[in-house]
Amino acid sequence: MLAGRPLDGQVALVTGASRGIGAATAQALARLGAHCVLIARTQGGLEETDDAIRAAGGQSTLLPFNLVKDADKIDMVGPSLVERFGRLDILVHNAGALGALTPVAHITPRDWTDVIGTNLTAAWRLIRTCDPPLRAAPAGRAVFVTTGRVQQPKAFWGAYGTSKAAMEHLVQTWAQEVEHTALRVNLFDPGVVATKLRGQAMPGEDQSAIAQPADVAPVLAALCLPAEARHGATVRFQD
Numbered sequence: 001m002l003a004g005r006p007l008d009g010q011v012a013l014v015t016g017a018s019r020g021i022g023a024a025t026a027q028a029l030a031r032l033g034a035h036c037v038l039i040a041r042t043q044g045g046l047e048e049t050d051d052a053i054r055a056a057g058g059q060s061t062l063l064p065f066n067l068v069k070d071a072d073k074i075d076m077v078g079p080s081l082v083e084r085f086g087r088l089d090i091l092v093h094n095a096g097a098l099g100a101l102t103p104v105a106h107i108t109p110r111d112w113t114d115v116i117g118t119n120l121t122a123a124w125r126l127i128r129t130c131d132p133p134l135r136a137a138p139a140g141r142a143v144f145v146t147t148g149r150v151q152q153p154k155a156f157w158g159a160y161g162t163s164k165a166a167m168e169h170l171v172q173t174w175a176q177e178v179e180h181t182a183l184r185v186n187l188f189d190p191g192v193v194a195t196k197l198r199g200q201a202m203p204g205e206d207q208s209a210i211a212q213p214a215d216v217a218p219v220l221a222a223l224c225l226p227a228e229a230r231h232g233a234t235v236r237f238q239d
Helices: 020-031 043-055 071-085 109-136 158-177 196-201 213-222
Strands: 011-015 035-040 059-064 090-093 141-145 184-189 234-236
Touching (some): 020 035, 020 043, 020 213, 035 071, 043 059, 090 109, 141 158
Parallel strands (some): 011 035, 035 059
16 A cells, blocks of 8 residues: 555445445545445455455455345444454445335335335444444544435335435434534435446436446545545535
């Protein structure tokens, strides 16, 4: 690792890091000097992100598990990272689930469990396990990826919009609770980006004509820098 980068010596935890915005953000954080701990359900995708990070001279650790089916494992992440690295400085919760776009009355229990579990319950568990080391960090930073659908409900997006709205409330509440510490907590809305989730929602869309994960990742990563002073804010890529 080269010396002098703003995140040298720091440890960053990134969920949904096997592809899309999560993978791009992990690579951006690694370029800034952070050792990235990567969570996703897909081992192969995590290995691809790891290869990209290492090819650029960075370092990462892989934690392949499902945030919903293996939810109990989240509770041990914070203590495990402190035991292994002695610290945790950054949390980025990017993992997201869309579920079927369907009328509210037709949402299946399976989809509800997956969407709420990934977008909301995992956020709560991550806060619980990461709060102590993030508070203890010299410049702890936490960023949760959200969506404009929260402010603009739309037919058939009920499960996704509900999960993100509840997640925003939870995160903003936590931000108020830690406002007198060095920890800074923010939400990030990437807008329309060429991701797998976007492809599921808009299967006929030309993804080459919209923003790419690599476009938005530097803005998200900048929210994790020690110099970032915003707190309890919703930062939008297009602002």
